[in-house]
Amino acid sequence: METKRGTIQERLDQAIRKVPNFPKPGILFYDLTGILMNPSVYQECLQALMEPVIRFKGNALAAIEARGFLFAAPLAQQLGIPLILVRKKGKLPGKTISKTFDLEYGTDTIEVHREDVRPEFRIVLVDDLIATGGTLKAAISLIEEAGSKVVGVVSVVGLPFLKFRERLGNLPVHTLLEYHTE
């Protein structure tokens, strides 16, 4: 069997396109579409995200629209556990519970189907990239208000200089790759 050279972090880093000044001046955008274009890196990434979900004893996943879905859906499928979608306001047809939170400019509202959030769930939130952690923080309080426990967060990329760990308090956060420059 052929063995892989280098580390998973090196393979993910190679697959991630860095786009300066997108979507606005001063932002370095980490574009994860290259992971989706490389099935072996995508699979390796999903495999690596499984370990912390199991360690956190998660029995359901939740993911935030839209890029979080790309990692959460195959992960939930491979683990054989349910997936709750956290969507922008007005997209879910059933009875919902919602949360409005502050953005840099203005506010945003996220929703979940009320009946999907069950008291027996130990939910792990999945995202593509954690920047400030502001959206995740809103999703955590939404899920907890709706009646489930959030036991951890997993993400492909983390930007710790934006202080997401401080914002998420004591909740365990597992990222596969971190970038440390602004």
Ligand code: AMP
């Ligand atoms: P935040 O609430 O600040 O953690 O960011 C919310 C979402 O915006 C993340 O889950 C990413 O999908 C996206 N995002 C924020 N900053 C970046 C960035 N520098 N590169 C790529 N995606 C980003």
